[in-house]
Amino acid sequence: MKTDLFLFARGFLLLFLFEAVSFAETTVAPGHNENGLGFAFKTVPDPASNDAAADAQFSLVDGNRDSNGGDLAVLHDGRVPTNEDQPGANFFFSAGTDGGRIQIDLGKLISVKQVNSFSWHGGTRGPQVYKLYAANGTADNFRTSPKKGTDPETCGWTLIASVDTRPKAGDGGGQHGVAITNSEGVIGKYRYLLFDAFRTEARDPFGNTFFSEIDVIDADGPALISTVPKPVLKTFDSDDGKFHYTIDVTEAPDMADWAEKKLTVVILEWYPKIIAMLPSEGYTAPSDVMFRFRSDMGNTPASASGASVNLNLRWFRGERDREALGSVVHEMVHVVQNYWRPRRDRASSPTPGWLIEGIPDYIRWFLYEPQLKGAEITTGNLAGAKYDGSYRVSGNFLDWVTRTYDKEIIRKLNAAAREGRYTEELWKDLTGKTVKELGEEWKSFHEKRLNLN
Numbered sequence: 001m002k003t004d005l006f007l008f009a010r011g012f013l014l015l016f017l018f019e020a021v022s023f024a025e026t027t028v029a030p031g032h033n034e035n036g037l038g039f040a041f042k043t044v045p046d047p048a049s050n051d052a053a054a055d056a057q058f059s060l061v062d063g064n065r066d067s068n069g070g071d072l073a074v075l076h077d078g079r080v081p082t083n084e085d086q087p088g089a090n091f092f093f094s095a096g097t098d099g100g101r102i103q104i105d106l107g108k109l110i111s112v113k114q115v116n117s118f119s120w121h122g123g124t125r126g127p128q129v130y131k132l133y134a135a136n137g138t139a140d141n142f143r144t145s146p147k148k149g150t151d152p153e154t155c156g157w158t159l160i161a162s163v164d165t166r167p168k169a170g171d172g173g174g175q176h177g178v179a180i181t182n183s184e185g186v187i188g189k190y191r192y193l194l195f196d197a198f199r200t201e202a203r204d205p206f207g208n209t210f211f212s213e214i215d216v217i218d219a220d221g222p223a224l225i226s227t228v229p230k231p232v233l234k235t236f237d238s239d240d241g242k243f244h245y246t247i248d249v250t251e252a253p254d255m256a257d258w259a260e261k262k263l264t265v266v267i268l269e270w271y272p273k274i275i276a277m278l279p280s281e282g283y284t285a286p287s288d289v290m291f292r293f294r295s296d297m298g299n300t301p302a303s304a305s306g307a308s309v310n311l312n313l314r315w316f317r318g319e320r321d322r323e324a325l326g327s328v329v330h331e332m333v334h335v336v337q338n339y340w341r342p343r344r345d346r347a348s349s350p351t352p353g354w355l356i357e358g359i360p361d362y363i364r365w366f367l368y369e370p371q372l373k374g375a376e377i378t379t380g381n382l383a384g385a386k387y388d389g390s391y392r393v394s395g396n397f398l399d400w401v402t403r404t405y406d407k408e409i410i411r412k413l414n415a416a417a418r419e420g421r422y423t424e425e426l427w428k429d430l431t432g433k434t435v436k437e438l439g440e441e442w443k444s445f446h447e448k449r450l451n452l453n
């Protein structure tokens with residue numbers, strides 16, 4: 001991934017040189033942040049709430065707004081989304097179409113110093129592809145709203161910049177920012193701007209960028225105010241320097257102390273432990289892991305995707321002294337499992353959900369916090385207990401198989417799942433019994449234990 005980013009940066013350097021020749025004074029400075037933190041870019045100022053676009057009139061000149069997204073107002077309300085898939089906080093053109101045109105009327109001629117655009121999406125809707133035109137509105141043939149078929153330069157507009165923040169490799173997911181400036185200090189005196197936006201790809205219908213904010217900076221305007229919260233991050237490394245962890249407490253200042261005193265301890269001890277428990281040939285677990293408190297997770301307590309663990313702020317507040325740390329252990333197992341990584345040159349066979357969830361709950365309830373007895377089979381839950389019941393119940397089944405048949409079975413099942421070669425046959429190979437037979441044996445073990453037979 002590091003290499004991709006390097007190529008990406010170099011690609012922009014080339015683009016920049018090209019721009020410098022084509023449009024003598026204009027500079028297009030892009031910024032990209034894969035992990036998306038506060039729209040903070042070295043090359044682009046923070047999104048502003050009091051720039052000249054704030055009170056400007058935005059109109060749709062061509063193309064259709066996707067009704068799943070916000071309306072044009074979200075482009076100049078000074079606010080940006082708080083996660084990568086927040087359609088209502090972005091403006092984007094309809095699925096299956098190739099962009100459109102947006103006109104901005106600043107109300108009067110201003111000295112446009114800079115134009116900045118911001119976008120955020122986890123996939124191909126992250127990068128920005130557009131041409132920016134400007135006009136003072138005084139040309140005899142000036143047309144305020146030229147549609148896609150018309151070259152704006154034939155009706156009173158000047159091409160200011162061509163923007164393309166797509167990387168050479170990968171889908172370019174993450175936060176993107178673009179700053180358009182001029183070496184003279186001011187781009188020009190203009191009243192109108194025209195964004196001619198294009199989709200980033202046509203492989204599927206979802207290629208239109210999630211545009212979050214457009215800022216227009218007046219050279220004679222007030223000092224800019226940003227309302228975007230600055231990321232508050234706690235970073236720490238393992239003692240051997242192998243692993244780098246980040247806890248994002250931007251949305252959770254009240255949890256910062258708990259994160260520092262409790263969460264870091266569990267991460268430092270258990271992430272390497274889980275890796276050691278779940279090895280497979282040639283496999284290296286992610287070395288950089290992000291833990292982020294979020295307030296947009298609904299009723300999901302915690303989740304993991306790639307090397308990121310999401311912590312539901314509301315749930316963590318309530319569970320900080322109860323189930324919170326155990327749930328992080330569970331999610332770290334998903335990061336180490338890495339069953340979602342692309343499988344090339346390998347016949348892929350899907351691992352059932354009960355096993356994907358059973359392994360993390362086995363590690364959590366039987367190795368991390370066995371004293372809590374959180375995954376017991378009792379007279380209360382015995383009747384409904386099935387080996388593939390998922391989560392705690394499957395964790396209990398895996399604990400029983402480990403103790404009864406094979407101490408190494410979790411390691412073997414995990415390696416097979418990670419390599420895309422899991423099949424039910426595996427149980428027979430490892431224990432001499434089918435998984436259904438094992439499930440019945442496990443259940444009658446508990447029935448006898450609870451004296452019901």
Ligand SMILES: [Ca+2]
Nearest residue numbers: 048049078215
């Ligand atoms: Ca703004």
Ligand SMILES: [Zn+2]
Nearest residue numbers: 330334357360
């Ligand atoms: Zn899970």
